[in-house]
Amino acid sequence: KAGVTQTPRYLIKTRGQQVTLSCSPISGHRSVSWYQQTPGQGLQFLFEYFSETQRNKGNFPGRFSGRQFSNSRSEMNVSTLELGDSALYLCASSWASEQTYNEQFFGPGTRLTVL
């Protein structure tokens, strides 16, 4: 079974631009979560999607948004990029249902550098 894939693996953008990151979950997984990882803040939860609905959101500004498609693939968008948005963005999928949970499987991440 293929793992979680994320594209692109590396991105370089300049301040003020916007960026879209893509995540393809493991087949059959309906829950997709996004995390931002930085040396200073560690791993921070961005949001979780389940069946195209955002169920939970972390403490990030509205510049960070996401969506999930009917095939469970997910995208994350960051508008008006700031230097502090430079980070490794990790996507994770799980076969969690509405009430039950299991572990998340992580993709390799997208390394975003904002210049």
Place this chain on the structure above:
Amino acid sequence: AQSVTQLDSQVPVFEEAPVELRCNYSSSVSVYLFWYVQYPNQGLQLLLKYLSGSTLVKGINGFEAEFNKSQTSFHLRKPSVHISDTAEYFCAVTRNTGGFKTIFGAGTRLFVKA
């Protein structure tokens, strides 16, 4: 508010020695507990999980952890480490808040010396 504390930021240890990585959490509701490992420039890999049942859980690569509800701890142990265990280890806590939200600890860098 939910929080996860990994008590050691770095743990140096000699090869074949035992190791314990400590994790404490705070939550007023039932949680799911996980340990993940991250090698340089890679995503996270699950080591083990506690969802329910036996409080002693065994994972991959000889790791195990014990869930202690009264002390709200989930410490990770390995009786004999290898050089290849050198990596960053993350404790994570998930709870259902109408959707599942996972909080990670700051990580513990395990450095195994020959």
